[in-house]
Amino acid sequence: MGQFLQTFFEESFEGLQEMEAGLLALDSGDPDTETLHTIFRAAHSIKGGAGTFGLQALAGFTHHMETLLDRLREGRQAVTPEAVNLLLESVDCLRGMLEAAQDGGEADPEQAVALEKRLAALVAEGNDPSPVPDAPEPEGPQALPESHAVDSPAPGGWQIGFRPEPHLFMTGNDPLRLVEELSELGDVTAECHIGQLPAFGDLDPEQCHLSWTLTLQGGADEDAVREVFEWVEDDCELTISPLAPEGAEDEPPAAEGSPDAPEESTAAAAPDVDDEGDEAADAAVVSEAPAPSSAGHGDNGNQPPAPGAGGGNGQPRKPAAASSIRVNTDKIDALIDMVGELVITQSMLNQLGEDFSEDKLEQLRDGLGQLERNTRELQENVMRIRMVPISFAYARLPRIVHDLSDKLGKQVELKLEGEQTELDKTVMEKLIDPLVHLVRNSLDHGIEPPAQRRELGKPETGTLEIEAYHKGGYIVIEINDDGAGISRDKLLAKARAAGLLQAGEELPDEQVLDLIFHPGLSTAEKATDVSGRGVGMDVVKRNIRQLGGNINLRSQPGEGTQLTIHLPLTLSILDGQLFRVGDQVYIVPLVSIIESLQIQREKLSRVAGKAELYHWREGHLPVLRLRELFNEPDAGGELANGLMVVVEDDDRRVGLHVDELLGQQQVVIKSLEANYQRVTGFAGATILGDGTVALILDIAGLVDLAQAQRKPADAAAMRVATEEAHGEQTQ
Amino acid sequence: MSEMSASQQDAALQGTVGEGDQYLTFTLGDEEYGVDILRVQEIKGWSGATPIPNTPDYVKGVINMRGTIVPVIDLRERFGMPSREYTQFTVVVLVRVLGPGDKERIMGLVVDALSEVYGIPEDELRPPPEFGSIIRTDFIRGLAQVDEKMIIVLDADRLLAEEELATESV
Numbered sequence: 001m002g003q004f005l006q007t008f009f010e011e012s013f014e015g016l017q018e019m020e021a022g023l024l025a026l027d028s029g030d031p032d033t034e035t036l037h038t039i040f041r042a043a044h045s046i047k048g049g050a051g052t053f054g055l056q057a058l059a060g061f062t063h064h065m066e067t068l069l070d071r072l073r074e075g076r077q078a079v080t081p082e083a084v085n086l087l088l089e090s091v092d093c094l095r096g097m098l099e100a101a102q103d104g105g106e107a108d109p110e111q112a113v114a115l116e117k118r119l120a121a122l123v124a125e126g127n128d129p130s131p132v133p134d135a136p137e138p139e140g141p142q143a144l145p146e147s148h149a150v151d152s153p154a155p156g157g158w159q160i161g162f163r164p165e166p167h168l169f170m171t172g173n174d175p176l177r178l179v180e181e182l183s184e185l186g187d188v189t190a191e192c193h194i195g196q197l198p199a200f201g202d203l204d205p206e207q208c209h210l211s212w213t214l215t216l217q218g219g220a221d222e223d224a225v226r227e228v229f230e231w232v233e234d235d236c237e238l239t240i241s242p243l244a245p246e247g248a249e250d251e252p253p254a255a256e257g258s259p260d261a262p263e264e265s266t267a268a269a270a271p272d273v274d275d276e277g278d279e280a281a282d283a284a285v286v287s288e289a290p291a292p293s294s295a296g297h298g299d300n301g302n303q304p305p306a307p308g309a310g311g312g313n314g315q316p317r318k319p320a321a322a323s324s325i326r327v328n329t330d331k332i333d334a335l336i337d338m339v340g341e342l343v344i345t346q347s348m349l350n351q352l353g354e355d356f357s358e359d360k361l362e363q364l365r366d367g368l369g370q371l372e373r374n375t376r377e378l379q380e381n382v383m384r385i386r387m388v389p390i391s392f393a394y395a396r397l398p399r400i401v402h403d404l405s406d407k408l409g410k411q412v413e414l415k416l417e418g419e420q421t422e423l424d425k426t427v428m429e430k431l432i433d434p435l436v437h438l439v440r441n442s443l444d445h446g447i448e449p450p451a452q453r454r455e456l457g458k459p460e461t462g463t464l465e466i467e468a469y470h471k472g473g474y475i476v477i478e479i480n481d482d483g484a485g486i487s488r489d490k491l492l493a494k495a496r497a498a499g500l501l502q503a504g505e506e507l508p509d510e511q512v513l514d515l516i517f518h519p520g521l522s523t524a525e526k527a528t529d530v531s532g533r534g535v536g537m538d539v540v541k542r543n544i545r546q547l548g549g550n551i552n553l554r555s556q557p558g559e560g561t562q563l564t565i566h567l568p569l570t571l572s573i574l575d576g577q578l579f580r581v582g583d584q585v586y587i588v589p590l591v592s593i594i595e596s597l598q599i600q601r602e603k604l605s606r607v608a609g610k611a612e613l614y615h616w617r618e619g620h621l622p623v624l625r626l627r628e629l630f631n632e633p634d635a636g637g638e639l640a641n642g643l644m645v646v647v648e649d650d651d652r653r654v655g656l657h658v659d660e661l662l663g664q665q666q667v668v669i670k671s672l673e674a675n676y677q678r679v680t681g682f683a684g685a686t687i688l689g690d691g692t693v694a695l696i697l698d699i700a701g702l703v704d705l706a707q708a709q710r711k712p713a714d715a716a717a718m719r720v721a722t723e724e725a726h727g728e729q730t731q
Numbered sequence: 732m733s734e735m736s737a738s739q740q741d742a743a744l745q746g747t748v749g750e751g752d753q754y755l756t757f758t759l760g761d762e763e764y765g766v767d768i769l770r771v772q773e774i775k776g777w778s779g780a781t782p783i784p785n786t787p788d789y790v791k792g793v794i795n796m797r798g799t800i801v802p803v804i805d806l807r808e809r810f811g812m813p814s815r816e817y818t819q820f821t822v823v824v825l826v827r828v829l830g831p832g833d834k835e836r837i838m839g840l841v842v843d844a845l846s847e848v849y850g851i852p853e854d855e856l857r858p859p860p861e862f863g864s865i866i867r868t869d870f871i872r873g874l875a876q877v878d879e880k881m882i883i884v885l886d887a888d889r890l891l892a893e894e895e896l897a898t899e900s901v
Binding site: 629630679694 | 779784837
C-alpha cells in the first residue's frame with residue numbers, strides 16, 4: 001500500500017501543478033473550456049485517490065473545489081478573478097494538506113474550513129437567483145448537495161441501470177465500491193441481474209457478467225449520481241432516469257438568500273455557456289484587481305505555504321523519502337535498441353575471436369570501433385534518463401509572478417522559452433530556488449510600477465524573459481528584464497556604507513556589478529518582505545557554484561538587467577584536468593582552475609619561516625605542496641620552476657604545486673563513500689581509460705587538510721593569506 | 732581466479748566439504764583464516780591499487796571493481812603482522828560486509844594465498860580464547876578444528892567497523 005500511497009502523492013503534486021498552471025492560464029482572461037476540464041480532472045483524480053486512501057479531510061476539501069470547478073467548466077458560473085484566486089489559494093491549502101498527509105500528520109483544519117466556506121459561498125453566489133427559462137440543463141444550475149446552503153429539492157430519486165462491460169474488473173473498478181459511494185447520496189436498493197452469467201464451467205472469474213438496477217432515494221441531483229460513475233462511464237452502459245418525473249422538470253428554486261447582490265462580474269454568470277459568459281469574464285479580469293485573496297501568497301518564501309502557517313515561512317519542504325523519476329517511454333525504447341546493437345556487436349566480436357587470424361585485423365578494428373560507438377551512445381542515453389525538461393523548474397514561476405505583481409501593483413509579462421531544454425534532475429532541483437529568487441528580485445527591484453514606466457516612456461507592462469538553451473556541455477539560462485537596471489552609484493554607496501570599500505576607492509566598471517554578489521549587500525531602497533533581506537545574490541551565486549556553474553550579470557541603468565547562468569548538464573560527469581603527483585594521477589575540476597603557471601623564484605616568499613606564499617595578481621597565494629600533503633617522498637624539494645595550478649573554491653584561492661600537468665578529459669564521478677568513507681581532500685574518484693582509479697580533489701578539503709597538518713602559527717598565517725588573496729581579487 | 736574456482740570444485744568433489752556453513756579459507760603467515768563463502772563477491776589477483784593519501788597504512792587504496800570503487804585492506808597489516816611483499820600468489824578477496832546502518836559495502840582483503848573451502852557446522856565453532864592469537868578477538872567469530880588444522884573464522888562486519896574507528900583516530 002505504501003508504494004501506491006507514494007505514487008498517489010507524486011501524482012497529486014503533479015496534479016496540483018497542472019491545476020495551478022491551468023488556473024494561471026485562466027487568469028489571463030481566456031476561460032478556455034479545455035483548460036477548465038484539465039483543472040477539473042486533476043481535482044477529481046486527487047479527490048478519488050484521497051478517498052481510496054482514506055484521507056477524508058483531503059477528499060472533502062477537494063470536493064468543494066470540484067463543485068466550483070464543475071460549475072465553471074459547465075459555464076454555469078463565470079470565471080472571475082475572484083474565483084481563480086480563491087481556487088489558487090485552495091490549491092495551496094491542498095498542497096499543504098497533502099504534504100502533511102505525506103509526513104503522516106494532519107494539517108491544521110482551520111484554513112481548509114475557512115476556504116471551504118468561501119468556496120461554498122462563491123458557489124451560492126454564482127447561483128443565479130432568477131431562473132433563466134431556457135436553461136439548457138434540465139437539472140438546473142444546482143450545486144452538489146454537499147455544498148452547503150444551496151441544497152434544493154431534487155427529484156424524489158433515480159433509477160440507475162448499470163451494465164458494466166465484461167472487462168470492468170481489468171480497469172481496477174469494483175461495482176461494490178460504486179454502490180457504496182452511491183449510498184452516500186441516499187438510500188440505495190440494488191437489484192442484481194444474473195441473466196448473463198455463463199455456466200459454471202465457462203465462467204471466467206476475471207470478467208464481469210452481472211448487471212444491476214439501482215434505485216436511489218433522496219434528493220441527490222443527477223450530476224452527483226453521474227459523478228459516481230464517472231470513472232466507469234466508458235466501460236459500462238449507464239441509464240439514469242428519475243423516479244419521480246415531475247422532479248426533473250421543476251425549475252430550480254432560487255438559492256435561498258443571496259443577500260449580497262451579485263456584482264457586475266457575477267451577474268453575468270447565467271447558466272448558459274455562451275459568449276456572454278466569456279465576455280463577462282474578460283471584462284472582469286480587466287475591471288478589478290483580485291486583491292483580497294492574493295495577499296497571502298507572496299511572502300511565503302520559495303515554497304508553498306504550510307497550512308496554518310502564516311507568511312514568511314521560507315522553510316524548504318522535507319524531501320520525500322524515496323524519489324522516483326518518470327521516464328518517457330521513447331527514451332527507454334531507445335535504450336533497448338541500443339542494448340540490442342551492443343549485443344550484436346558483442347557476438348560479432350566473439351565470433352571473430354573464435355578463429356582469429358591476422359587477415360581479420362581490419363574486421364577486428366571495425367568491430368572495436370563499433371563497440372566504442374555503441375558504448376558511447378549507451379552512456380549518453382543512460383544519462384538522458386536522468387534528464388528532465390526545465391519546464392519543471394519553470395512551473396512555479398507564473399504563479400510567483402502572478403502573486404507578486406498583484407502584491408506590488410506592477411504589471412509584468414512573463415515569457416518562458418526553451419521549456420523543453422533538458423538537464424539533470426538533481427541539477428534542476430537545486431536550480432529552482434535560485435531561479436525563484438532571481439525572478440522575485442527582478443519583480444521587486446527591477447521592474448518599475450506602471451506609473452513610473454509610463455513616465456519613462458516604457459510600456460506599462462514590464463517584461464521578464466527567461467530562456468534556456470544548451471551550449472556545449474552546459475545549459476545556459478538567461479533571465480532578462482526591462483526594468484530599472486542596477487544603479488552603479490547606489491551599489492558603490494552601499495558598498496562604502498557596508499565598509500567593503502574605502503572612501504575614495506574606485507573600482508573598474510565590471511567589478512562594480514560583481515559587488516551585488518557580495519554577502520550583506522542589498523540595493524532595495526526599502527527592504528520588503530519579498531526580497532532584500534540582505535541574503536540574496538550571494539546565496540544564489542554560492543548555490544550555482546556548488547552545482548559547478550557560474551552566474552554573470554550585466555545591467556544598463558534604466559534599460560534592464562541580464563543574468564546569465566551556466567550550469568553543467570549533469571553532476572555525475574565533470575571536465576577534469578589530470579595531473580601527476582609522485583606516481584599517482586589526480587584530477588581537479590576544470591571549473592575551479594583559474595590559471596596554471598610556472599613558479600618564478602622571485603615571487604616566492606615565506607611567512608613564519610614555513611608557510612609559502614606566491615605573489616600573484618597583486619595578492620599572495622598560499623602554496624600547497626601536494627607531495628607533502630599526500631605524504632609522497634621528496635616532499636621538501638625546490639618549488640622554483642615547478643608547476644602551480646591556481647584554484648578557487650568558494651572564497652578561497654590557493655596554488656597547488658604539482659609534478660606534471662597531464663591532459664584534460666571528461667570523467668565520471670564515483671563515490672568513495674559507497675564502499676569506504678569520506679576522505680578529507682577528495683571529492684570522489686573516477687576510473688581512467690586504463691581501468692585504474694584516480695582521485696578527484698576537493699579544494700576546500702585540501703585547504704583544511706593543509707591547515708590541520710601545519711603548526712597552529714603557520715595555519716594562522718596561511719588563513720590570513722588565503723583571505724587576503726581572495727579579498728584583493730574581489731575588491 | 733579460475734584456479735580458485737577449480738580448487739573449490741575439487742574440494743567439493745573430494746568430500747572435504749563437510750556439513751554446515753561453507754567457509755573460504757586463506758593464509759596469513761602460518762595461520763589459516765576463514766570467511767563465510769556467501770560473503771565472498773569475487774577473488775582477483777593483486778594488480779595494484781590507487782593509494783589514498785592520509786589513510787592508515789593497512790588501507791592499500793582503492794581499486795576498480797567493474798565500475799565501483801572498492802577499498803582494499805591488507806589483512807596482515809590490519810592485524811599488526813609484519814607485512815610481506817606481494818607476489819603472484821597474493822590475492823584480493825572481495826567480501827560484502829555490513830557497515831553502519833546495515834549498509835552493504837564491498838571491501839577487498841589482501842591475503843597471502845587462498846587455501847580451501849571447508850564446511851564447518853555452527854556448533855563446531857568454538858569461542859576464541861582471550862589470547863593466543865596474534866589478533867584481537869573482536870574480529871574473530873570463532874575457532875574450528877578441521878583436518879588437524881585450526882581455522883580462525885573472521886567476522887567480516889567487524890573488520891570494517893574496526894577499520895573505520897581506526898581511520899577516524901588517524
